[in-house]
Amino acid sequence: MRNIGVIFRRELAAYFATPLAYVFIVIFLALAGTLTFFLGNFFERGQADLQPFFSFHPWLYVVLIPALSMRLWSEERRSGTIELLLTLPITMGQAVLGKFLAAWVFTLIALALTFPIWISVNALGQPDNGVILASYAASWLMAGSMLAIGATVSSLCKNQVIAFVLTACLCFVLTLAGSPMVVGLLTGWAPESVIETVASYSFLTHFGSITKGVIDIRDAIYFASLIGGFLIANTLLVDLKKAD
């Protein structure tokens, strides 16, 4: 635990040591606000909820999360610091978890800074704050899933740009997995069970049901198992690719 904490602190501090943290937070907040008010018709809907706000999160994350995750391992491999990190008396799992948690907590900070919109909606009406809290939790879990995917891709690529593009593509496909765009590609030739499996991996489906107020533990399990699965893959891949 202690080692995870030490890695976590170093990583989190590293975000704020460069402009990355500030650029990320400012752009995230600006885009989240703009999309909610202009595309989401926050006022025109006349409803006191944060649906328009949360509905853009998957798309924001598809673009922004890979920017956060791309450096996790690529940078270590490129600069050679991975050799330093992995010859310290820590296990591979501790390094992977520490790094992931730092990135995940960083997205929590960004997410928490959207609180003015929560204040606004409470000033304007009586929203269901339980649903809003659950939506925030779901949004954070979704960010974590994409970060875990991004960390895994990052451990495969020495080049950060490639890591960014690949992660964005993967997250895009997973977000849309339940939509006609992806399902349509499979219909007609893939067995029904495959289509259903792919569709069941959709971020949109799982995230959307929570933000609509349908709180199902299975959605949380879905995100948690994605995070767990990709972090295990990440640990194995770092071990495999560290010296390349």
Added chain:
Amino acid sequence: MIELQGLEKRFGSFVAVHDVSLQVERGEVLGFLGPNGAGKSTTMKMVAGFLRPTRGRAAICGADVVADPVAAKRHLGYLPEGAPCYPDMTAAGFLSFIARIRGFDGAEAMRRIGLAVERTQLSSVLHQPIETLSKGFKRRVGLAQALLHDPDVLILDEPTDGLDPNQKHEVRELIRSMAAAKAIVISTHILEEVDAVCSRAVVIAQGRILVDETPQALAARAIDHNAVRIRLAAAPGAALLDALRADAAVARVEQPEPMLVTVMPVNGQAIADRVGALLVGHGAVVRELSVEQGRLDDVFRAITRPRDANAPESSLPASSFSVQ
């Protein structure tokens, strides 16, 4: 304290390190020598637990680096090749990260960081980001990191690379000062370094250990080891040269300049006294007389040069390499 048994590393079909066995005890400073690509860094990476050996085992203070990596790494201070450090961090921030991950907190961490900073003379740049530091300072941050927990085993991959002569001297002094209490392995391709700090020299080429002996013994392999160079006041007469050639311990007599004579011994034996007696016997007036120690560079080249027909001395197996 360091134990390697039949260590081997393959990358695909390429054998980078082949059957390396070594033991390094406390008090030893082992210089790992070899041309670029010889397998020095690969071997060190395996001992440090970064690369998994294809075959064989490595242990640090009894802890196997594959089976019990965390215990092995606790006893180890490792400076990777190129001394990588996190560029965004300040030297102080980086060292306090290392202290925490090595299990030190509060006053103890401060004390250890202070000691490492003092030993590597980093105090002037402590609060600068590492990316803004010169190559020499970066290398010293890497060294400070490796020394911080006062490990039993130090593995330093090219610790003086990129340092100026003064800094090299300081790092060598530092290594010497720690030598008695630790087992130290340094890799280098600077041969003077081996002479300066090492108690043992291991030459590796194409992944194999070719030589494992003291630096003095290594130098003794030089073709001109114990050769006697004499500068005379006047050109020597034929009688003197013939007498020198006739001596059983003399292999060859060279006369590169009219008044300069080099006497090569058979099998590197000491011949200064016999040569001196002959000179006195022939009434020669000696201006200078010196006994050559042998140049490590020449030995190194002879041992590690790829075998080819143009190099007669290197066509011999390294182990039977001797002065002809």
